[in-house]
Amino acid sequence: MTLIDLTTPKPIASRLQGLPVAIIGAGPIGLATAANLTDRGIDFVVLEAGDRIGASVLEWGHIRLFSPWKHLVDPVSRRLLADTGWTEPPADSLPTGAELIERFLTPLAALPAIASRTRFTATVSDVTREGMDRTRTAGRAQAPFLLRVHTPAGIEELTARAVVDASGTYRTPNSLGSSGLDPLGLPEVADLVSHALPDVLGRERAAFAGRHTVVVGAGHSAANTLLNLADLAEQEPGTRITWVIRNATAARVSTSPDDELKARATIGIRVDALVDAGRIELVDRFEIVRLERTVADSAADATAASAGAARITGRRGDGLETIVADRIVNATGFRPNLDMLREIRLELDEIVEAPRRLAPLIDPNLHSCGTVEPHGFAELTQPERDFFIVGMKSYGRAPTFLLATGYEQVRSISAWLAGDQAAARNVELVLPATGVCSTDAAPDAGRGASCCG
Structure with a gap:
């Protein structure tokens, strides 16, 4: 396993000065990342493949979540919205996916600090380091990230000081075949x-x-x-x-x-x-x-x-x-799209394809949505410094993700990027108790639907 220094944030290299943090995805976790970076005074750009906020959520917008509003609103986002006179939905009511977008994500995305930095129909196909494939080491941490982005106007490349991949997994379902391969025909x-x-x-x-x-x-x-x-x-x-x-x-x-x-x-x-x-x-x-x-x-x-x-x-x-x-x-569940990260140095669990340090905490053979331990930047850190996979995608093929977990992930990461080591390490999360998953479910690990609440 690659040894990574997690003792203290490093000063921003001169080549990275003035570059934004690139956030891939404008769903609940991507927008929560934007809110937390806004709160920290860190510049960013949100790149959304769809033509609107929460495009993937909207595809299942008719489905009612099983988590109430009190577990669905990011705390920092709540504070930013409160300053605008936003009315928070009743804590114990259950929204549909469409209502989550309408009553929370859309007002959040409309905040000037976020709206001015969000780009739609911007599909990220590749992430790498400027001038470096994954085999080159010398000076790697000082090189900006390079993102190849497909837009209606053509293909362009953007540079960033850090990357937060919140692109989710909804568009990459598991196979219908039990082998993991598509069935013949x-x-x-x-x-x-x-x-x-x-x-x-x-x-x-x-x-x-x-x-x-x-x-x-x-x-x-x-x-x-x-x-x-x-x-x-x-x-x-x-x-x-x-x-x-x-x-x-x-x-x-x-x-x-x-x-x-x-x-x-x-x-x-x-x-x-x-x-x-x-x-x-x-x-x-x-x-x-x-x-x-x-x-x-x-x-x-x-x-x-x-x-x-x-x-x-x-x-x-x-x-x-x-x-x-x-x-x-x-409805066999989902898996992460890793093709776009081919040139990024990753440590992923060989079974569920989650970040290696996170995988034991979310193993679906042992854990349910509500028994996952609090975790943040330390568990999500990759050999590629300042690159993070968050949200549903961070769970790989494990079907136990809750939005509240993702919100704590990006709060911790934002603190780390701001140089606030104490806040980054102080991860706290209270999840609803659950009995969904059990060790008896081992043969189906990775093939159930996500806990999308």
């Missing part, structure tokens, strides 16, 4: 596969109404989609639901009655009741190996005959079984 049926958390009761209703949908995954993204599909089935005759998991049980959805996040505690109970009532067909121990396009082969699937359907072949027990569906929802 996926391109043939790609138009029939939906991302996690489709809006089946709203803008995507027509694609699911009266159709047979297979939901793949054993976490909360799968559970939320199953519940919405069950509501759709009550309204639209012919709507059928099959739930496919690769293990014997969906342990990550089964929540302890002691869970302080009561909305989360009820999700598993409601899904189990629908399975018991026969409204959702559960197919367990099913490992997808191949997908192919086929003409719908039952009356219930006839509405999709013109477009064909997906034949899902999976290994179950000692043999192969098939399921024919009009739609497939990939």
Whole structure:
């Protein structure tokens, strides 16, 4: 393991003087980073791939979070907004993703100090050091970071004194295949596969109404989609639901009655009741190996005959079984996009792809969302000095992230960048008690949906 000096912040090298901190992503954690840097008087630039604040959150904006507002507002952001007369939502109410954007992220992003430094449709494809690939060491810490950014006007390069990668993982889902690879034949049926958390009761209703949908995954993204599909089935005759998991049980959805996040505690109970009532067909121990396009082969699937359907072949027990569906929802969880960081020196856990010092604290075989220890810059430091992965992406493939955890991460990092060693090291975090994850969930580690609250 590379030895890194964490004793004290180093003075800013002359080549770095006057350069901003680059923040990748304008979601909750990216904007909280901006708020904390604003509070510290540190210049920054926010680079958002989407055309608006919280673009990824908006894709699942119809979903209600299971954390109440009191766990969803960054403390420094709250203070900055309070000075503008902002009215904080009721502490114990549960917002949807869209309400999180409307009532918190949008006002925060509108603060002049943040709005003037935010760029949209600016996709970061690569991060490196100016004039240095990852193999060159001499003078590395004094070289500015170089970010290659794709915009509607073309490709440009920006320099920065530090980089905070808060780009999240929503746009990089895990594979439908249990091997971690895409199933054979996926391109043939790609138009029939939906991302996690489709809006089946709203803008995507027509694609699911009266159709047979297979939901793949054993976490909360799968559970939320199953519940919405069950509501759709009550309204639209012919709507059928099959739930496919690769293990014997969906342990990550089964929540302890002691869970302080009561909305989360009820999700598993409601899904189990629908399975018991026969409204959702559960197919367990099913490992997808191949997908192919086929003409719908039952009356219930006839509405999709013109477009064909997906034949899902999976290994179950000692043999192969098939399921024919009009739609497939990939709710198998998420993974970090590391391609953009190919020239950055990283130490990542070999299993969950989280920063190596953080990984033992978030191991989904041992920890739930609420049992993660407070952590900050020290656990997130990389061999590449002043480069940090934060938020959902910092958890790699572990499905236990809560926004409150990310807020403490970026508070600590901002203090470190400001040279305030005491504040950087004084990490404190109180999370709601939970019983979501357990050591019994080991076979599904890394494949459940995130605790997006």
